Amino acid sequence: MYLYAEHILMVDLTAGTTNAGSFADDLVEEVIGGVALAERLLADYADRDPVVLATGPLTGTLTPGASLGVISRLGEDGVPLHSPLTLFMGSELKYSGFDAVVIVGESPSPVYLWLHDGIAALEDASQLWGLDTWQTSDAIKTAKGDEVIQVLAVGPAGEHGAPAAQLVANYWGTADAHGFGAALGAKNVKAVAMRGLGILDAEEAEDLFEHSLAMGEAVTSAGLPANVIQGLLGGAPDAAACEEWLAPAVHRSKGCFSCPCRCFTYVKYNEPAQEMASTDVAEPGCLLTDAEAVLALFRGGFSPEEAGRLFEGVARRGLHPMTAAARAVAAGTTTAADGLAAVDADPAATIAQEVTPGGPDERTRAGYVLGVCPAFLAASDSPGLEDLLEAVRLGTGMTLDAEGFSDVTAAVTGVLSPRVV
């Protein structure tokens, strides 16, 4: 079916095999994609400790905010747990040739999964085991000779099964609040590396193209939605003071694939923040991906530079930023070195789960099924649900109405977070 990569990959770690199967159109008509597809695949392989990566029909398209992929597993009580994949992780996965990847079993030795051009391979990762996430991403990019490869990396925290071990996106923290670093580490998987040079075709190519650009124009003419990070901070009484505090270290902010927002702020602490050139300082700073964690360190008395250094250390370890920031502040530390020592002294720290009363709203659920970032959908009134469904109809030729779609989103039972930054 158009707009999909049309392949679901089965990775059996125990057997050491990968198997790319064409997906059945009726499966997609039933579950559409994203978290709904992930939940179906989790159910199908429930007895084999599955971890699923999935994209939606709009992931990787020109729909504004179409960056989203998800990674999913079953919690101890059997309830699906979903973490969003943003930046270029969702789009790269789909362009690598797979709508979804099911990873089952456990590898006898460390491996990483390498996806490109519709091909999947389990590569030896024994040399990578023990490396931090920055070293891991660098090593894979170097080994494959392509800097643009997207790496979901497990850090030492995930190797050791720390409950707060999250997956890191190339070098940066993510909104994974379900410990996928530990989940993959337990399977002896060090990383998932992706490069997407494929092509996604659309049923009504020209109409979808015009519709997608019109959706983008509606977003920009309404005024760009607030930077989601600012939006999050905006609710706090000391938000303006926090921004002022951070400003001297800010280099430049950026967003995800096909999104107008700039949710991520890069700070420099190893060279002047305003240095715009690429200098011989290879690692001048860090991308801040968790607004609440930044606010916590501001309140805790960190300098912005020390906060940046702490987040680098946290990302290298593959830990959840807010959990680490809370630990550093609770220990009364105000430097990266002391804060990281406090974090290291508490490897059993768990991620405090945010619970949205009544569950996430319909728009968030729709984004998680279609592959559109829920933070973007929360920040911008357009596109509306009907616009998104029209994009699916034009792209796939499916007859999908709001009612049918709401049956799909209503059937999603897992834990979804509206927060992706």
Next chain:
Amino acid sequence: MTTHLQIDPLLCNGCGRCEIACGHYRDEGYTVTSSSILLYRAEEKNNYFGLLYKTEDDLVAARPDGVQVRRQGEPVEDSSPGGKPILLRPPCDGCDPAPCARACMAGAIRVAEEA
């Protein structure tokens, strides 16, 4: 010749939508392999991103520290590692309205005024 596009790299938010839009103009599908403009995202660790743009005669590197125009054939550092290098792509044919500029939601790409 003046280039068809004027690019302000500091307005770019790194979303890559221009690349997909141009690719669609070429191939009627979504892909990053056939555009004349591409998001330079190879130096992620130092947050150094911008746009590369190929015209008939020139290669325009719109980087955060400035826009450089190089005649084709002049040596350039390989600025699009992996994937499909910009030098192997079709040059911009000056199509109008330019899908890359329409797709850019950050205001970083504008069609240049006729010289």
